[in-house]
Amino acid sequence: EAQVTQNPRYLITVTGKKLTVTCSQNMNHEYMSWYRQDPGLGLRQIYYSMNVEVTDKGDVPEGYKVSRKEKRNFPLILESPSPNQTSLYFCASSSLGGGASEQFFGPGTRLTVL
């Protein structure tokens, strides 16, 4: 089954404790992206990647890091989480397709930073 998986689905942590949210897709997609969803703000893009070793900032990259060492994986790293990073996070992937391709979304990771 074609899918995007994220782990963990729920995470409660404390300020400053480094964490990683994993994202994996099995569709051989070149493009992967991370979003955060906050009430009243919709989805905002954090980082995206066009292919292995190619990443770029989205609209809200501060406080986040990503890496793309393998095509299927795109982990999101919070090196020193703060309470304002409490949010619902989604990973998504698509083929490049010149921008016309739909994105496939993971189920989300709900992060709480105390």
Next chain:
Amino acid sequence: AQSVTQLGSHVSVSEGALVLLRCNYSSSVPPYLFWYVQYPNQGLQLLLKYTTGATLVKGINGFEAEFKKSETSFHLTKPSAHMSDAAEYFCAVRPASGGYQKVTFGTGTKLQVIP
């Protein structure tokens, strides 16, 4: 630069009534336009998209949207609402050339269907 405006964060309709969710965009290059739906506690899934060609596009679950370049709009409609349509709907824009990597979403519209 690009942006998306969804008018109305909450829309309520009666079961069987017309659904109209509004989306206006701003883009410096011709855009690709998308509508996604999010059911409670789930990720987003594609309803429909406009890329090129026919400006009236049909999607899943009886939804359709019309791209109106002169009005920079891409409103989502469904003739008759069903209880199962209750969800949050997001309009998104992606440039059709140049920096098509960046995707911008609207703030979402929660649709409530009243029996």
